Structures are given as C-alpha cells and as structure tokens.
Amino acid sequence: MKVISTKKELQSEMEQITKAGKTVGFVPTMGALHDGHLSLIHRSTAENDVTAVSIFVNPTQFNNPSDLEKYPRDLQHDLSLLEKNHCDLVFTPAVDEMYDKNETESVFEFDFGGLDKVMEGKFRPGHFNGVVQVVSKLFNLVQPDRAYFGEKDFQQLAIIRRMVELMNFNIEIVGCPIVREKDGLAMSSRNLRLDKEERQKAVEISKTLFESKKLVSNFSPEQVQNWVIARLNSLPGLKVEYFEIVHQKTLQPIHSWSEPAIGCVAVFCGDVRLIDNIKYNDAQ
Numbered sequence: 085m086k087v088i089s090t091k092k093e094l095q096s097e098m099e100q101i102t103k104a105g106k107t108v109g110f111v112p113t114m115g116a117l118h119d120g121h122l123s124l125i126h127r128s129t130a131e132n133d134v135t136a137v138s139i140f141v142n143p144t145q146f147n148n149p150s151d152l153e154k155y156p157r158d159l160q161h162d163l164s165l166l167e168k169n170h171c172d173l174v175f176t177p178a179v180d181e182m183y184d185k186n187e188t189e190s191v192f193e194f195d196f197g198g199l200d201k202v203m204e205g206k207f208r209p210g211h212f213n214g215v216v217q218v219v220s221k222l223f224n225l226v227q228p229d230r231a232y233f234g235e236k237d238f239q240q241l242a243i244i245r246r247m248v249e250l251m252n253f254n255i256e257i258v259g260c261p262i263v264r265e266k267d268g269l270a271m272s273s274r275n276l277r278l279d280k281e282e283r284q285k286a287v288e289i290s291k292t293l294f295e296s297k298k299l300v301s302n303f304s305p306e307q308v309q310n311w312v313i314a315r316l317n318s319l320p321g322l323k324v325e326y327f328e329i330v331h332q333k334t335l336q337p338i339h340s341w342s343e344p345a346i347g348c349v350a351v352f353c354g355d356v357r358l359i360d361n362i363k364y365n366d367a368q
Contacts (some may be wrong), residue, residue, distance in 0.1 A: 085167045087174045091182075092226055094175050096226050098136075102227070103232055106133035112219060112226035115139040116273035117162045120263040122169050124232040127260055128315065129170050136226055137166055138175040140182060145214030154319065175226070182221060183213065195250070198245055202335050202350050204239050204359070207325055212355060215240055217245050223253050230256045234263070235272050238348055238361045262361070263318040264290065270360045277356045285321045286353045300364055305329045305338050305345060317350055325350040325357070330361070 088094050101108060109128030113121055115166040117139075128135040139162055146152035159176065166174055193213055200203070201210045222238055225233070233241045241259050248257055259302035263271045269283075278286055296312050303311070312327045332344040350357060 085171055085174065087176060089176050089181065091225055097173065098226060101134050101137060106317045108132055108226065109225045110231045111137045111138060111249050114140055114141045114163050115157055115159065117165050118271045118273065120234055120236065120271035122233060123263050124260050125171055127258065128232050132140065132230060135174045136173040138176065140177055140217040142214060143179060144217050145211050152361040175321060182207060182218065184234050196246060199243050199246060199335055202330065203326055203328055205318055207350065216243065219244060220247060220251060223255060228255055230258055232258045232260055235259050236262045236359065239335060251292050266286050272358060274356055274358060278353060282321065282354045282356065285319065286358060288319050288322060289316065289349065289351050289358060289360050293360060294348065296347065297362060297364060298339055305341065312347065321353060323352045325352060
C-alpha cells in the first residue's frame with residue numbers, strides 16, 4: 085500500500101495506473117475510519133483493479149470551528165485498517181497542499197439547484213460548498229472510474245451526483261447502504277465523541293426511524309414527521325435539529341406516500357450532532 089501526501093506524487097502515480105489500463109475506485113474520507121468506510125472500500129476492491137482512499141479533514145466544510153477542532157483524528161490507526169482491507173493507495177495531504185491561503189478564506193460557491201437549501205444546507209450554511217470544493221479537487225487529482233459514498237450522508241450523495249453532472253466528470257458515483265452497529269445506530273466517526281450514557285441514548289434515533297416506518301399505512305407524511313420529532317424531543321439528552329420526509333431525488337418535501345420518500349434527521353446527543361435516514365419506499 086502506497087501512502088502519498090503531495091499532489092505531484094499522486095498525479096504521477098495515477099498517470100502510471102491509467103497507462104497500465106487499470107480501473108480505479110476512489111473513496112474520499114476524513115479519516116477516523118469505521119466499518120461504514122470499510123464497506124465502501126470492499127465494494128471498490130470488488131469492482132476495480134486499484135482502490136485509492138483519501139484522508140483529509142477538510143476545513144472548508146465545517147461551519148463550526150469547534151466541530152473542526154474536535155473532529156476525531158488517528159492517522160496511524162486508519163492506515164493500519166486500510167492496509168488490512170486491501171487498499172492500494174492512500175492520499176493524506178496537509179491543508180496547505182490542498183488549498184492556497186485565499187481558498188480557505190474566500191467562499192467557493194456552486195449552483196446546487198436548490199438541493200443545498202434544505203436540511204443540512206439550511207442548518208450548516210456553506211457546508212456543501214466546502215464539500216464540492218474538496219471533492220472536485222480530489223476528483224481532478226485521482227480521476228477515478230468510480231467513486232464511493234455512503235447513503236448515511238444522503239443529501240451529500242445527491243449533491244455529489246449533481247456536481248458530477250454539471251462539471252462533466254466522467255465518474256460513476258456509487259451510493260452504498262448505511263452500515264449500522266448491532267443495536268441499529270448508524271456508524272459515524274462522531275460516535276467516538278459520545279460518552280457511555282450518550283451512546284445508549286443515541287440508539288433511540290434509529291429505533292424511532294424504524295418505528296416510524298410502521299406508521300406509513302395509517303398516517304400522512306406530515307403526521308409521521310411530527311411524530312418522529314415529538315418522540316425524539318421527548319427523550320432526555322436528545323434534541324432534534326431537523327427531521328424531514330422528502331423526495332429521494334429532489335429532496336423537496338413530499339405530501340403523498342406514492343412518491344419515493346426518505347426521512348432524514350439530525351439530532352444533538354449532548355453536544356454531538358448525529359445524522360441518519362430511512363427510506364420509506366423505493367425510488368422509481
């Protein structure tokens with residue numbers, strides 16, 4: 085497994101791989117790797133000749149400096165996991181390798197066609213501009229055939245698909261199912277920040293989402309939405325930032341279960357912000 089930290093070395097390596105006619109799968113991450121990330125890597129190694137992973141905590145997608153500061157980092161542990169899971173190449177750049185000073189200070193703006201005005205975009209202004217800024221840079225450097233993203237960040241996945249379309253990247257975007265702990269909690273690097281008591285409370289998020297699926301036959305999307313918010317807010321230590329039932333493609337609110345529906349939630353468990361989602365039916 086090669087570990088590379090400069091753009092120049094990465095481009096040179098990717099050139100050789102392309103010349104050899106090998107297909108490349110790419111998994112962009114911010115490190116603090118868990119089984120959710122590893123499921124993306126396994127999918128990539130099954131579908132491509134070469135699997136590349138980036139580990140970069142991207143400052144431009146954090147709208148809260150404290151969140152950036154507290155984000156878990158353990159590079160040696162991550163590299164050890166990647167080696168065991170047959171990753172071929174890891175890109176671990178420093179911030180000044182990825183960005184000029186003025187890029188981190190100015191606002192990168194992108195037209196998301198309204199996808200960024202709801203849910204995460206509404207509560208984390210500028211977040212998706214930062215995501216697109218870094219992912220577009222990584223795509224240009226790696227030039228993969230396929231890139232793998234988890235469906236836990238469902239809105240991010242929709243936005244990456246739009247970016248690829250608008251920027252004419254010849255890359256297949258592969259969405260992979262949420263990986264959960266045995267008790268149902270969606271795997272997340274942020275789970276590392278939960279203390280024992282918070283960890284027990286956090287599982288109520290997924291429990292509530294699964295429970296809400298049983299209400300679909302008797303209640304409207306709006307009623308189910310209100311029930312989920314009320315139930316989670318009634319539990320000590322949990323505070324809902326948003327829960328919205330939206331169309332799986334447009335991310336706009338739905339008013340009938342005949343549309344492909346997904347419920348997306350952000351909840352504070354103590355001061356740790358967790359997201360999750362549940363599909364109520366399949367996209368057509």
